[in-house]
Amino acid sequence: MSDKLHLACPHCAAINRLPQERLSQQPACGSCHQPLFTAQPLALDTESFNRHLQREEIPLLVDFWAPWCGPCRTMAPAFAAAAATLEPAFRLAKVDTEAVPQLAAQFGIRSIPTLILFRQGREVARQAGAMGTADILRWARGHGGYV
Numbered sequence: 675m676s677d678k679l680h681l682a683c684p685h686c687a688a689i690n691r692l693p694q695e696r697l698s699q700q701p702a703c704g705s706c707h708q709p710l711f712t713a714q715p716l717a718l719d720t721e722s723f724n725r726h727l728q729r730e731e732i733p734l735l736v737d738f739w740a741p742w743c744g745p746c747r748t749m750a751p752a753f754a755a756a757a758a759t760l761e762p763a764f765r766l767a768k769v770d771t772e773a774v775p776q777l778a779a780q781f782g783i784r785s786i787p788t789l790i791l792f793r794q795g796r797e798v799a800r801q802a803g804a805m806g807t808a809d810i811l812r813w814a815r816g817h818g819g820y821v
Contacts, residue, residue, distance in 0.1 A: 679731045681765075683708065684716045689729050697732075697762045713758040715766040719774055723767070727795050730765055734792040735814055737768045738783045745804035746787045756810040764791075764814055791817050 678691045681701075688705035701710045715737065718726065726734055737753050739746035757766040771778035771786060781790060781797070791799040791814065799817045 680729050681710050681732065682722075682726050682729050683710060684712055687722060687725055689725075711761040711765075713761055715753055715757045715768045718767045718769050720777060723769060723774070723777060726765060726767065727792055731794070732762065733764045733798075733814075733818070735760070735764050735766045736790050736792065737766070738771050738778060738781070738788045738790065739768060739786050740770060740772045742772070743786050749787050749804040749806075752805065752807040752810055755807040756814065759807075759811060760814055789813070793818075 678693055679697065681690045681692055682688070683690060683703035683706060685708040686703060686706040688703055690701070690704050690710060692701050692710070702708060703710055716722070716726070718736070723736075735756075737746075737749070739750070741747075753766065753768070760766060769777050771783055785802045787804055788800065788802045789805070789810070790797055799813075801813055805813065
């Protein structure tokens with residue numbers, strides 16, 4: 675990788691080039707000036723998912739979930755807490771499989787919640803079932819973050 679990372683803005687979707695050393699310094703988007711990291715999982719649709727998957731150079735950890743799923747709702751606060759801890763080494767996001775069924779089909783989601791970790795656009799790890807914050811942190815870090 676180069677000394678500059680590409681990061682998609684969670685607010686305006688602009689692609690930002692950021693020196694690696696600034697990753698942990700609360701960087702802001704060059705276009706909309708909003709923070710590039712929000713300490714919250716991003717809700718992604720097909721377009722924003724593809725933008726983050728294809729353009730970002732930090733690992734993307736995605737929670738595939740549905741609003742009617744009890745274990746998904748139980749895990750949501752743990753995943754949000756993990757986002758606050760794992761950023762900026764990871765970008766955390768959520769995909770509602772009811773609202774975006776084509777992504778669930780594309781990635782063969784058979785049960786929810788399912789976490790998938792992507793690195794450089796490719797799936798590197800998958801875990802089905804609800805987890806607590808400590809388990810999410812351990813699992814994600816076990817597969818390596820950016821910094």
